[in-house]
Amino acid sequence: MKACFVAAVFLLCLVLPAAYSPVRAQSAAAQAVQTKGPVQDVQIQGKVQCSLKRQVVMPFKGVITSLDVQPGQAVKKGDVLARYTISAEVVQQLRKQLSAPHIHEIEATLSNAGKNLVSLEAKQSELQNLATENMASAQSLEEVEKEIQFSRHEIAAGRERLKIERDLQKDFEVYLKGELGGSLKPVSNPSQPACLIAPITGNVVSIQSGLRDGLELGPGAPTFLIGVIDPMVMHAQVHETDMLKVATGDKAEVTLESVPNRTFEATVSRLSLTPLALGLEQPSYYDMELTVPNSDHLIKEGFKGQVVLHLKPGRQQN
Numbered sequence: 347m348k349a350c351f352v353a354a355v356f357l358l359c360l361v362l363p364a365a366y367s368p369v370r371a372q373s374a375a376a377q378a379v380q381t382k383g384p385v386q387d388v389q390i391q392g393k394v395q396c397s398l399k400r401q402v403v404m405p406f407k408g409v410i411t412s413l414d415v416q417p418g419q420a421v422k423k424g425d426v427l428a429r430y431t432i433s434a435e436v437v438q439q440l441r442k443q444l445s446a447p448h449i450h451e452i453e454a455t456l457s458n459a460g461k462n463l464v465s466l467e468a469k470q471s472e473l474q475n476l477a478t479e480n481m482a483s484a485q486s487l488e489e490v491e492k493e494i495q496f497s498r499h500e501i502a503a504g505r506e507r508l509k510i511e512r513d514l515q516k517d518f519e520v521y522l523k524g525e526l527g528g529s530l531k532p533v534s535n536p537s538q539p540a541c542l543i544a545p546i547t548g549n550v551v552s553i554q555s556g557l558r559d560g561l562e563l564g565p566g567a568p569t570f571l572i573g574v575i576d577p578m579v580m581h582a583q584v585h586e587t588d589m590l591k592v593a594t595g596d597k598a599e600v601t602l603e604s605v606p607n608r609t610f611e612a613t614v615s616r617l618s619l620t621p622l623a624l625g626l627e628q629p630s631y632y633d634m635e636l637t638v639p640n641s642d643h644l645i646k647e648g649f650k651g652q653v654v655l656h657l658k659p660g661r662q663q664n
Contacts, residue, residue, distance in 0.1 A: 388591075388657050392582030394602070394638065394649045396573030400545045404567045405525040406440075407433040410559055411539050415570070417553055418643075421544040424528075427570050428557075429539040432532055440522065440533045446515050449508065456504045463497045466490060548574040551647065573647070576640045580612060582653050583622065583631040591657035592617065592634070600638055602651035610645070612636040612653065 408430040415427050432440075470490045476482035519530065526532050527541025551573035563569070580600060584592060594617060600610040615637040621630035636653065638645060 388655045390582045390653050392580045394578050394580045395647050397579045398574040400572050402570040404563045406436045407564050410561045415550050419550045422547045425544045426541045428542045449511050452508045459501045466494045548572045578638045578640045578645050580636045582634050584634045586630040599654040602649045604649050612638045
C-alpha cells in the first residue's frame with residue numbers, strides 16, 4: 347500500500363512540469379492572439395492625382411507674346427509662365443481707375459468746406475463783437491454757430507470717407523500689380539508686357555491647348571495648370587464593411603498598371619465619414635485618400651492602380 351502511494355506521487359511530479367512547459371505556454375499565447383483575429387488584406391482600386399492644383403487664367407483681355415515654360419517643368423511661386431500685352435481699351439480703363447478721380451473730388455470738396463468754415467468762424471467772431479455792443483442779434487449769432495457746427499461735421503465725414511477711399515485705392519493698386527505680374531508699368535507703358543506668374547510652387551501639369559505666341563485671349567481664359575506632384579494623392583472607395591478597420595496613418599501598398607514591377611508605399615491621409623451615395627438598394631462606399639511619395643516624378647496624374655490595405659478586423663476608428 348505504501349509503495350503504491352509513493353509511485354503515484356512520483357508520477358504526478360513528472361506530469362505537472364510537462365503540463366506547464368514553455369512550449370505549451372507559447373502555444374497558448376499564440377492561440378490567444380489568433381482568437382483576436384488575423385490581419386486581412388483588402389484590395390481596392392484607385393486613381394492618382396496631384397495633391398494640390400491651381401489654375402492660371404488671363405486677368406484681362408490681351409495677346410500672348412511669349413511662353414516661358416514647358417509641360418512638366420518645375421516652377422516656384424512667382425515665376426513667369428508667359429507674357430502678354432494688354433488690349434488698348436483695357437489700358438485706358440485701368441489708367442482711369444489708377445488716377446482715382448473720385449478721390450480728387452473728395453479732396454476738392456474738403457478744401458472748399460475748409461475755406462467755408464474759416465469764413466464762418468470769421469463771421470462768428472465779428473458777430474460776437476457786434477453783439478457785445480448790441481449791434482447784432484443773438485438769433486443771427488446762433489444761426490452762424492449752427493452753420494459752423496454743420497460744416498465741421500461735414501468736414502469730419504469727408505475726411506473719414508477720404509481715408510476709406512485712399513485705403514481702397516491702395517488695395518486696388520496692390521491687387522492690380524499682382525494681376526499684371528508684379529508691376530504697374532504695363533498700364534503706364536503699353537509696350538511693356540504683363541506677366542502670368544505661378545501661384546504656387548510645383549510643376550506645370552498642363553498648358554491650355556492652342557496657347558502660343560500671338561493668341562488673343564479674354565479675361566478668365568484658362569492658360570496653365572500648376573500642380574504639386576510630390577507627393578501625389580490616390581483616391582479609392584472603401585466598402586462599409588471595411589470602414590471600421592482602417593484609420594488615418596495606416597500604411598498601404600500601391601501598384602500601378604502603368605508602372606509594372608514596382609510597389610509604392612502609401613499612407614492613409616484622409617477618410618470621408620459620408621458615403622458617396624445614400625441609396626438603400628446599394629451598399630455604402632466611402633472616399634479614402636492616400637498620400638503617395640513621388641520624388642522621382644514617375645507617377646503621373648490619372649494613373650490607375652491597386653491599393654492593398656492590411657486591415658485588422660474589429661478595430662474601431664478614432
